[in-house]
Amino acid sequence: MFTFDQLAGFIAVAEELHFGRAAERLNMTQPPLSRQIQKLEKIVGAELLERDNRKVELTHAGQTFLEEARRLMALAERAPVTARRIASGRSGMLRIGFTAASGFSILGPLLEELSQIIPDVDVDLQELVTGEQLNGLLTGELDLGLARPPFDKETFDSHLLYRESMVLAVPSGHPLTLLARDISPEDFKEEPLIMHSATQARYFYDLVVRTLPFSHANVVHTVSQILTMVSLVAAKRGVAFVPHSATLLGIKGVEFLPLAGGDGEQVELHAIWNRRITNPALERLLRDLEFAME
Amino acid sequence: MFTFDQLAGFIAVAEELHFGRAAERLNMTQPPLSRQIQKLEKIVGAELLERDNRKVELTHAGQTFLEEARRLMALAERAPVTARRIASGRSGMLRIGFTAASGFSILGPLLEELSQIIPDVDVDLQELVTGEQLNGLLTGELDLGLARPPFDKETFDSHLLYRESMVLAVPSGHPLTLLARDISPEDFKEEPLIMHSATQARYFYDLVVRTLPFSHANVVHTVSQILTMVSLVAAKRGVAFVPHSATLLGIKGVEFLPLAGGDGEQVELHAIWNRRITNPALERLLRDLEFAME
DNA sequence: AAACATGATGCCTTCCAGGTATCAAATGAT
DNA sequence: ATCATTTGATACCTGGAAGGCATCATGTTT
Known part of the structure; x- marks a missing residue:
């Protein structure tokens, strides 16, 4: 398998059509860049650049490989960003259970507030009675419940909403x-x-x-x-x-x-969640809402 | 930037949820795999796997990063295949110019034959008079022309079609x-x-x-x-x-x-092409059609 | 309490990537 | 025609990184 360095090298040469300038752009010298491209071509199994001693040109295979290489680099650069967003709770998915009765009053304003605090988090809503919500919170199928007492204070943390x-x-x-x-x-x-x-x-x-x-x-x-x-x-x-x-x-x-x-x-209507929080989006939500987390 | 090895390592661990077995699958030992994942997490900037001494689990960030990693690996595996296909002329794009008169007779059967010989090659057709075709062949905007004499036999090779x-x-x-x-x-x-x-x-x-x-x-x-x-x-x-x-x-x-x-x-109607062939699809076509290539 | 399972760490060795110097070939100027 | 210049390729060396082995740390099972 080729490396990202090889891809970056190829993209630079393909854009500059000049090994020296491409190397400069990559903050390296020309010889290792030449070898990088040679290795890449060997791995890919096709000539990507046609070079004589005067000029460098992309082959047809090189043209399409360039597109793929750019796509790979873009994807590789975006992936950690996404992961960090999710780890920080700024993105992701929050599954919220609610009782039918809570829908009348608190659900609308709560969703409004959610979209302010964590705008990039998708919210999945499910109408469930309190018992089913507690069960969902235990198995991890639910992140947050809007339900009524009683529930086990050992396992669940809560905040009185209403x-x-x-x-x-x-x-x-x-x-x-x-x-x-x-x-x-x-x-x-x-x-x-x-x-x-x-x-x-x-x-x-x-x-x-x-x-x-x-x-x-x-x-x-x-x-x-x-x-x-x-x-x-x-x-x-x-x-x-x-x-x-x-x-x-x-x-x-x-x-x-x-x-x-x-x-x-x-x-009373409580927001209830499992004390063992695994969803970063929930963590962030609770922090930003300044719920007490005894 | 992370490496493809690190991605492959992460995918293996994420699928096995066990460092030892994942290492075995990758034909390596467990310690370097552990370090690989640690490095990847450092580069990504988020915890991807939650591990205690008994079990390994994906974090939320890890779950989405796993999808991205799989997409990256799939793309990386496909890219060389595509490049080789194009280099071998089995895929790609062929731009063919034709005179209006040639369209009556030879164009239909020729396209039929093309789709047999090089089925994965896209054909781009343009109606052009002979002079424009020769110009297109010179500048590289055209791969093959269907035109009539005269043309420069030094620059162009040809085959009498009809x-x-x-x-x-x-x-x-x-x-x-x-x-x-x-x-x-x-x-x-x-x-x-x-x-x-x-x-x-x-x-x-x-x-x-x-x-x-x-x-x-x-x-x-x-x-x-x-x-x-x-x-x-x-x-x-x-x-x-x-x-x-x-x-x-x-x-x-x-x-x-x-x-x-x-x-x-x-x-006479000739198939005409530039002797300096750069398009592998054209090369393959001519070879398979057994045109004389003096 | 002892044996086991499992991921992390320390240390060593090998290999690869990058740097410097230089070559080879083609172009262009005097 | 010859010599300087340009530019990619090659030779050789060195430092760092990755992998392997041995071992540790910690939690589970018997």
Whole structure:
């Protein structure tokens, strides 16, 4: 195999059509350059330059080999640059998982911010429930998750992105909309309830069970996605507890009523990542976002 | 700049994920391979492989650098093959000039033959009068010409491709078409004549002047292209001497009558090339066609 | 705890690339 | 015609780099 030095030598001679000047350009003397070209021609197996004692000319084979040589040199010069960009996190690919509910609120601004901080990084988005995200982070299929607790603090590091209160979604025209005050547990104890799945939407389920007194007897549906929930409310199947950002969905036929109390029923969205970071783009992102990395 | 050996070493390690096995594959021992990779990483300016004492893994930068390295190696392996193909004339580009008249007869079969002998050679065709072809052959803008004498036998070598007789083109229904014998000079001494240009179509002009007695007083048009000539005949502007292959033009309203005599009025088409051949594709073509190369 | 696996390091030798001096051949000037 | 000039090729030498062998360092397995 030939060497890059030989290629550079050939390109210089092909451009100067003069061994002496080419050698000067390469900061070397003429004799080794002559030998370089001879060796290259031997390796390539074809005469590339036609030279008599007065002038140097490219052969036809030399003309096309010159193109290939230039392409090789360009590629060889670009490759380390690309590698360094990726190592520094300025380029590459970031795979982000998000829960459907996080899409309403934080995803848009976050992507906007990403394109400012790491503009050359491709972002791959996947809608996944929290459990699947954690799994992806473990296997390395995911770099960053936008999900809700609980998760293993040993394995994962996180940053609280967003905290919002729960509201009660009711069909338009429902009697409760006439109340001029926040909703209390008393108000919905008779209402048919659309509830979160205990397995698929464990975070919401746990939160509601923990902070809002309600009767399981009232539960008429069990679903895992906020969007489904709000749609069912619009269809007058019952009322539901949803995060405040669900108001952004813009579904007609639903109204959202504040809940009295105010503290315990707050839901959190975290950015979560594996403490064993291998993706330089993620590293750079976290550094630039100044997330605490305890 | 890194070397191809370093790239090959990196590719082997990246594929085996094991220095020992990679070294074996490369027919070398493990220590120099380790150093090779270290040097490559230093040159590239990024960690490409993450290695502890138990396993080897590609970093993100390493993954993309691996692709670039493979591309480089593939390109480097292909380049000499292409160069050799061109040097041997099995590939490349052949620029052929032809006169309009030669296009009727020989060009089709010749191109057919070219695609058999040198299938990977691109053929660039240009319609040029003989003088322009000779000029192109001198400057190297043309590799082969299909033209008519005269030309300098010192500079150019040639091969007679085709010899055909001249015929008289007359409008359909012309009285001469009723003759049951070949045409003699007597027959057209009163006919209006469409003549070849003395400068632009010197070969035909000289030939006609030399071999066919006619009166300049009868000349009604002077043109340089056979096609124009035949079209004017069809428009009943007169009669014209054209090579036999003009019958292949398929222009309606024209008939072609044989001329008595038979020998002197033959026209020749030659393949002509510069004796200083630089294009390997031409060299190969001539060899394979078994043209005499005195 | 001992044996094993695996990548890194130290040291030696060989080989190759580059430098200097010079040659060979063709051109051009006196 | 001869001599100086130009320019690529060759001869010979030297320094550095790459590869091999032996060994180390460290983590895993039995």
